[in-house]
Amino acid sequence: MSQRSLSADQQMAEARSLASKGQVEAAKRIYHQILAQQPGNKKARKALKALQSQPGGPLTQDDFQRVTHLMGRGKLEAARAEASQLVRHHPEQPALHNLLGVIHTRMNRLEASVEDYRRALRLQPDFTDAINNLGATYNKLERYEDAARCYQTVLASNPRDPDCWYNLGNSQRGMKAHRDAVKSYQTSLKLRPLSAEAYHNLGNTYVDLGDAENAIACYESALGIREDFHAARRGLASTYFSQGRIGQAGTCYQRILKDLPNDVTSLRGLANVQANSGLHTAAAETFSRVLALSPGDINARHHLDALQRRRSERAPEAYVRSVFNAYAVGFEEHLGTTLGYAAPAKLRALYDELNPEGGKQSIGLDMGCGTGLVGAAFSDVVERFTGIDLAPQMLQEAEKKGVYHQLIEGDLLTTLPTLDAPANLILCADTLVYLGRLDKLFGTVAKAAAPGAQFLFTTEHLMEGDYELLPSARYAHSREYVEDCAKGAGLALKHFEITPLRKERGEWLDGGFYCLVKAS
DSSP: OOOOOOOHHHHHHHHHHHHHTTOHHHHHHHHHHHHHHOTTOHHHHHHHHHHHTSTTOOOOHHHHHHHHHHHHTTOHHHHHHHHHHHHHHOTTOHHHHHHHHHHHHHTTOHHHHHHHHHHHHHHOTTOHHHHHHHHHHHHHTTOHHHHHHHHHHHHHHOTTOHHHHHHHHHHHHHTTOHHHHHHHHHHHHHHSTTOHHHHHHHHHHHHHTTOHHHHHHHHHHHHHHOTTOHHHHHHHHHHHHHTTOHHHHHHHHHHHHHHOTTOHHHHHHHHHHHHHTTOHHHHHHHHHHHHHHOTTOHHHHHHHHHHTTOOOSBOOHHHHHHHHHHHSTTHHHIIIIISOOOHHHHHHHHHHHHOTTOOOEEEEEEETOTTSHHHHHHGGGEEEEEEEESOHHHHHHHHTTOOOSEEEESOHHHHGGGOSSOEEEEEESSOGGGBSOOHHHHHHHHHHEEEEEEEEEEEEEOSSSSEEEOTTSOEEEOHHHHHHHHHHTTEEEEEEEEEEEEEETTEEEEEEEEEEEEOO
């Protein structure tokens, strides 16, 4: 006959007996067993707390196992309470502070975990686990320089730790020290050649550097190690798309969706591929799927409006910002090599034609400056140049050119009225394609312009009507509409011509090149 298990009362009696004989740890184990079966047993919890409050008991492996067992079951608050109790009784034990830090990290109490790891390191400065954990927490807090120092400390004594080199690369990438990050990831890969994660992040860093060829090679290496590494395949797809390799991008997205049919990022990417390939019906269906899964997706909504020819006055700010933040690195090469875009040079040629006497303009304004292509084209004829753009990543690229005296992140309609001095030359290349209605903008431009100022800009040209949201999700404008808006703002049309703007699916798009003038 099998022995009947003891009741909770019988177990409690046994635990009290053991405690009275000084066998405290055995009694604690029984109370933990009771609470594992009956979490609401107040008597057992009270008795256990009384035992735990007794000072001077030795720290045992069972103490650590109880905490890790609670963590493994997802009972983080209970694990935190247990670890905190142990820390109070054994404050000199660095492993306990480190364990409490791990619990706080999992609870997303990052500042608390930093203090825990630092306490552990004050007790044991060479505690490698605590240093690594502190570095990882600093990375989550975006304190990348602090994180890098942690990993460099470990590497000083153990330079052959591939994880530490990988984590250092992550910190350096966060610091935008991209060349250093490349070296760290490469060192990690020399020590551990089959790390898909290291190849993936190395690929991401090459994207940051605008090196599409090496990025593609790294993503392919990651996928050669882990064929189901969907994050790497998304990176590969995005890089293919940015290089105009549309079919290969589509194949990547379809492969991801085979495994993850509701992956919103891949659905959005596939829809962009379809739209770019002229498959407008399929693209509309895919964007509709995105919206069904993510109703607030502004990118999908704007694209669907464009494909279904719904009229809107402008692209959402958040849409424009997200597009160009993602597009900032490699933007110029793609425009010039893939799309044949030369609007800045053409605007400069138009300016020279209209101003044969030469001379410099005292204040220039570049609206939607992007990476600074227009600023570079006009830097020798402007004494003081201000650039405005919605996308901070674009502004970071523009700053590298050193042609702007001021760069402002903001929307044109709200930023122009805040400028200190009126501009003598206002430029706007490939920006009005994200605005439909122009009368408000032109009115604001006129107020920001000095008497006699020239306003040179481009549009995608529309033969009839006023403005239209195209399937490309950009707007086209007719000459008649532009001229009407200009007149309403007190600006006179000095020049207009239609000339190729850039390519779309291998075909040239007609652009409108304008010069408006404010009366002297």
